[in-house]
Amino acid sequence: xxxxxxxxxxxxxxxxxxxxxxxxxxxxxxxxxxxxxxxxxxxxxxxxxxxxxxxxxxxxxxxxxxxxxxxxxxxxxxxxxxxxxxxxxxxxxxxxxxxxxxxxxxxxxxxxx
Amino acid sequence: xxxxxxxxxxxxxxxxxxxxxxxxxxxxxxxxxxxxxxxxxxxxxxxxxxxxxxxxxxxxxxxxxxxxxxxxxxxxxxxxxxxxxxxxxxxxxxxxxxxxxxxxxxxxx
Numbered sequence: 668x669x670x671x672x673x674x675x676x677x678x679x680x681x682x683x684x685x686x687x688x689x690x691x692x693x694x695x696x697x698x699x700x701x702x703x704x705x706x707x708x709x710x711x712x713x714x715x716x717x718x719x720x721x722x723x724x725x726x727x728x729x730x731x732x733x734x735x736x737x738x739x740x741x742x743x744x745x746x747x748x749x750x751x752x753x754x755x756x757x758x759x760x761x762x763x764x765x766x767x768x769x770x771x772x773x774x775x776x777x778x779x780x
Numbered sequence: 781x782x783x784x785x786x787x788x789x790x791x792x793x794x795x796x797x798x799x800x801x802x803x804x805x806x807x808x809x810x811x812x813x814x815x816x817x818x819x820x821x822x823x824x825x826x827x828x829x830x831x832x833x834x835x836x837x838x839x840x841x842x843x844x845x846x847x848x849x850x851x852x853x854x855x856x857x858x859x860x861x862x863x864x865x866x867x868x869x870x871x872x873x874x875x876x877x878x879x880x881x882x883x884x885x886x887x888x889x
Contacts, residue, residue, distance in 0.1 A: 671823075700876065700877065709882065710869075710879035711879075712876050712877065712878070715875065717875065722875065722876075723874050758824075760823075767829075768814055769814070769877055771816075771823030772823055773822060773823050774823050
């Protein structure tokens with residue numbers, strides 16, 4: 668398996684633009700997580716899906732952030748409109764079941780100027 | 781509120797100098813504690829899972845242990861290639877991983 672695949676790897680956008688990050692989890696995994704990593708705050712959970720259903724979105728910063736998982740093999744994280752403080756590395760991870768280890772993608776480095 | 785604290789924030793060792801990293805946690809409904817290694821520019825890489833107090837796991841020069849409130853990652857005779865940031869992440873009752881800020885380990889030859 669190729670592991671968790673995220674795209675794009677790098678994204679530079681202007682403030683106010685819409686940004687969409689994409690994730691393909693490991694085949695067969697039924698849990699998917701979106702994290703954001705910054706130097707100041709470390710890894711923060713944004714949202715967690717189980718069987719394509721959002722279970723915990725309490726980490727989503729505000730209404731500008733939205734996430735979807737239309738099927739078991741694809742998820743998106745959208746920011747609209749983007750702001751400079753959204754600049755961070757965004758990671759997607761997937762796991763098999765609620766107690767198993769999560770495997771991470773390589774991340775998307777987002778820069779909002 | 782679930783909390784995870786890792787110490788020290790940074791650790792510099794000479795090659796061969798053994799040490800331990802600490803992870804203190806307060807998590808309700810703990811469903812395992814996970815250790816990850818993260819290299820610069822990469823995603824966290826899974827190392828260990830511990831599920832109950834007293835459990836130990838080993839992998840090469842690393843050994844992870846777990847108590848009811850803490851986990852330790854012991855590094856024996858480290859090598860420069862062990863340099864990385866080590867993250868601990870208890871898993872809460874809803875299944876989400878709660879990450880500490882990590883310990884940045886540097887091993888000098």
